[in-house]
Amino acid sequence: MISRQRHRLEASFRSEYERLLRYARSRMPLYDSEDLVQEVYAQALRSLNVLETVDNLVGWLYTVARNKIIDWYRRAKVPMVSLDSIDANGMGLQELSADEISDEWDDETRERVLDAIVDSVDDLPEKQRFAFIQNVIEGRTFRDLAKETGESINTLIARKRYAVLFLQSRLKEIKKYVNE
16 A cells, blocks of 8 residues: 555656756755655655555645745845835836735735746746745845846846736736726
8 A cells, every 4th residue: 555655756746856856946945946856756755654544645745845935034134025025126016916915815815926926937937936036025126136247237127027917917806806
């Protein structure tokens, strides 16, 4: 039985490895993301007896990855960026939604909104996602990013702006849902 579960896990992990890695890379530094994905697999191996009752193994792997990313941020004490903060260019996360997050939302609604935002950020073209995450979420300046990447500050600002426009258009549907 454990052998069958191990085979199921290995097949699922092989098929999802690249996507899990992209998922981790979009949420944390590149140098830690591969280790995190390996930790997900190690945890799955340690939990083989529990996986017998799991119907959606891929979903379980992503849940473990998400939890490990949260744990990584807690351990790393990475400075968080407030939703209300505005960078030097006058842009912030509030631009993505004109309305503030309601205290009246239930857990399901909050989860749907968070999933929609995460999925939308994942769907950004790689260079736009990098500029957006590094500036808005990591709080890095365009000057630092330009030094690191060798690209001009204006190019990075434009990529972030395109990312914000993309996210605004993608999140219109979820905005309609929560305003109902």
